Amino acid sequence: MNLNPFWSMSTNTVRKRSDGEEQSGEQQQPRASPARPSFGKKQLPSIPKNAVPITKPASPAAMAQLANGTHASYGPFYLEYSLLAEFTLVIKQKLPGIYVQPSYKSALMWFGVIFIRHGLYQDGVFKFTVYIPDNYPDGECPRVVFDIPVFHPLVDPVSGELDVRRAFTKWRRNHNHIWQVLMYARTVFYKINTMEPLNPEAAVLFFRYDKDVQLFKSKVVDSVKLCNSHLFDQPKMDDPYAISFSSWNPAIHDEAKERMFTHKRRPEDHQKGLQVSGLSWVKPGSTQPFSRDDNPPLS
């Protein structure tokens, strides 16, 4: 997957609607952007609703800095970079079947989709949104809300919110990361837990699984079908980076697919075109300068 910092310089100031690519962010190639120093137009995240003012001291450390006044000025940068770091970590994890894309408007909101590849929920494609508290990382754990409430013991049948807090009772900076939340969101569909369910009906049905296999199963299948039938709906969020699906359109997708497959070969080409190239004559395993054997003899 391509690292795609969501704050990437938006050289295209016209907001593009994501046109059905699975990862709408693809269009925003970060490498293309620096060609034009457009740093002035970098997007800063706005802070959605229930946002506590950013100046609110989030931690003792921040409190200390506040006296200086710098934290107030730079706090938003810290927050943004913390979230960027989280996002890069998500990418690094290469979570199977999970794709996320931070929103265009706020770094605190990420759009995601999860593909379930086997088990009871096989073939399910569930879109969700991650809401990150704005006093991150010192607040509570991020929330995960499914666009369509999936039939699942841990998913609220009305709001679609996944019970994340049971796994992260206390959000600890440095220990807890957003990828773990995503990982958790994936796991619940493979290992089903019925303790203190948000959806008692599902829990009960599942509890009686042995006896009533068919009933639970059919509920799940219905739910999966429902979700999948809404797959091509417009995204709930009016955001250019919201994930939207469209049916296969060769005019658009063939080329994108082509690019994805040729992607692997690109590193070499890229290497060649590099302007900046480092130098090294150090033999691997040595710490002596000019220790490599292919150095020309100087005497």
Add this chain to the structure above:
Amino acid sequence: MMMASMVANGNRDGRQGEALVLKGVDPETCMIVFKNHWAQVVKILEKHDPLRSNTSSNMAALGVIGLSSGGPMRFGGPIPGDEASAVQNYVEHILFLLMEEDAGQAGAMGPILEFVVMENVMERLFLWSLRRQFTDDMKLEQLKMYEMIVGQARQPLLHHKPVLRPLMMLLSSCSGTAGPEVEAELVSLLNQLCCVLAKDQSVLELFFHTSEDQGAANFLIFSLLIPFIHREGLVGQQARDALLLIMSLSAENQRVAQHIAENTYFCPVLATGLSGLYSSLPTKLEVPGEEWHCLHREDWLQMPTLVQFLNSLEFCNAVIQVAHPNIRDQLVSYIYNGFLVPVLAPALHKPTLEEVMTTTAYLDLFVRSVSEPVLLQTFLSFILLHVHILDTLVHILDTLSRINTPFQLGTVSLALFQTLIGLYCEDVMLQLILRYLIPCNHMMLSQRRVVKERDFYSVSAAKILALTPSCCSPEHSPPPLRQLDSILWSKGTDNSPNTGTMETEETFLEEDGSCYSCVIGSEIYLDVNYLHYLYNARLGISSCTRACQVWSAPYDGEDPPPEEYQPSALEEAGARGRQAQTVNPKRSHPHPRPRPPCPPQTTDPAPTNQLELEWDDSYDAGPVVSLEAATAESSRPPQLPAAEPPKHIQEMRRTAIMLVKGSYIEESDFQDDVMVYDLVAKKDARDTVDRRRPSRETLPESEESEIDSEFNLEEDHFKESSLQEKDEVPLSNGLSLPLHPTNMEVNSSEVTKGSKEVKAHVADHNSNLQSPSAEVGDDLMGQYEELIRTLGSDEAGTGGSSPVKTVDKEFRNPVVTPMEEDEVDFSSFSMDTPELEKPHSSLFGTKLRSGSTRSHSVPFTGPFVSVLLSRLENMLDNSLHVNLLLTGILAQLAAYPQPLLQSFLLNTNMVFQPSVRSLYQVLASLKNQIEQQASTKKDFPKLITSAQHCLLARESSLKGQDTNSGDSRECSPLEAGRMMKSSPPPQPKTISLARTEVFATVLFTEFLKELAAIAQEHSILSHVPMEE
């Protein structure tokens, strides 16, 4: 068909009116005309031929005789002018017909060419011109003739010996002495021939063969070009272009490569030519101003000699790029041994600061001009590893490390280091910094795992920014310059995630990015220029990360493994040996006694009284002790006698201390003082030895060196128990003696001044042999044996002076005494220099330096870092441009992705050993200094504002210049005003640049942002594997 060729004619020869003459003329007619003309010519030719012979072999013989006698040849008296011009006329027509002839079928010769070959026309014509007075005009005429037919003939002519051979004779007759016009024409023709060669390599064989006919198996057109290598102007350029063509030919043709490498003086001429050109450069630059620190393009364009040097250097670069590896390696080796070591190294040790500064600036320019990695590597290994033998062993690197000199030399050196760091070269970074960080001794043991940790929440950035002085705090009172630039941060209004409507609207004002997205509705000021820093940091880190992909190791605290690269005992001993000569005088005791044996690990770090001031650490790797601390220091366990540092170092240190203490006032004070730099150096080493062992003074010098060795042995055995002690072991001077290629005595006539310098240097060197000045502490036994082996049987027998003499003799053996140029054995230049010379196996070059990482007991991050930090600590007193350089270098270092470096410079959570000074500490102490200044001066805030305006004005003027000068590399990295682009026009308020503390405060604040931005970008960039 006919039409087509005529059209082609018209196009090709449009400038020649005669082209039209042939339109529509059929080949047979041409042949008839040709034969006709030739018959007329032959008539005249034979009339004046005393032998009346026209066999080609005779002709050739005559030609050779004629050439060797060199003078004009006349047979049968003078030739009447009318006959000469008649021939001239016919010949023009003949040649024209030849040129215009098309090749026959299947590449066969056309009838005219066939006739030319059969009748040996060209050779007879050449002979004819020899028979007349062979003046420059005549040569010119002949050269032009060939240039024309070679360039314009439609069929290959050079494949035919009867055409090629007279050409070769002509060429060789034109070598030697000829007027500038002939030279120009000759080079032009040679250039053309090389073009033909490059296109059609089949001619190549013929060129060799034809040469062989003349008895000399040489590659004539190549040899003829060599004298023009360093020529100025068009001739030189054409010659170099032609040579380059041959060079690229050599890459594919082993025979050419071999010939050039083995039978020509190409490489030596090229390299020694550099020396010659270098010697004509001004030894002192007229520096435009205090701010000047490196040679920009507009500077060196004003200096013709420098332009010429750079042309030749560029040519070397190009040759290395295209030539066969054999030639490449040979050239590189000659440049090292024929230019860098014998010419540049002594120039870096000239007696006056200005001269050294000038050399440093040249070196910086050279490094910036060279692009071919192999050549760059040559320069770098010279800079990083070469040990110059003056009167004492001096690492070039140490010499350059005099960046602590508070004067222009220091600034120029800083600029050089900036260039080096900007190369993204692993070897440079390893030698300057990383080697000291690899063992991880600079941090607490528990911290090793922190090295690779990523700073998720920008904690380091926050801590760095929290150092912003209150007078510059963005909240305190936003400076007028920034007010417009501030982003107002929106808290967002009543957005529910479900509706997804964000009411905050970003407005984009497109005008060249000068307006930023602003969101109205809150009171928080955001420092917009911080976005610039983030952007720059991102660019810097990603290009650096990409460049470092070719490195051999990640330097992440695990690879290379710290355990394996602990300075080993032996290495350490070596290091100590070198340090020994420079240990602070306060620590040397009149009555030395060995320290009680104890393993190094248990030695207490004893960082008592370590002052922040580290002065010229390259010499003084030990903790520097402040003057005040001296008394405390003396209570430390006594140590073996340590030699004093060279006087110029002491001198510099003294000045530095004065400077730091604020008692230093006039630069001119130092100007005199600093002469000590080298004047005293002459005696330094011996003084050192003498001080240590006064009783030896009277001994014959050479015996002394023997005794040195014995003495070392004696010392050695009581040290066996304590490796630590070895650090004071004096070196014997045996091993590196044959370091300097004596070759420069052999010198082509081209290098005159340069060679003198070199001879002087060799003399220096010899005198050095007689005073065992250098100290070496490495592997004594081995070295002693080596010494004995080197000296051979002479050692015991012939008394005192023998060892030196022997070495001397050996040393001189390969030297060829001045002789005719032709006989110079260029191969003695570099081929046979002893193995020892190899920089990467050099005793001092590697072991000593690698050893200069300290033991566990005294963590040390290397001289370069400490010098940088001590200069930074002095920021408030530094001039603006020094601070710009310093902060630029540090920012550049901070952008490197290697976790070792990153954690050391940017991780504010890291716990270092108490004796290790971190960048953060220095910044914190600067903040305190600034706050103190601000609290005592009422007008400080006003001054700050003025300084900001001033810097802004400077920035805009620099930006104006920037577009003019095409200098590729930026010299002042952190353009102060960069921060304040697109601000309202400054209201001019004058503030003197002498208020360094004010400018430093502004710069400091910006530097904090720059560092914080780098730290933040690292947290997201460095940890993602570069997939593309």
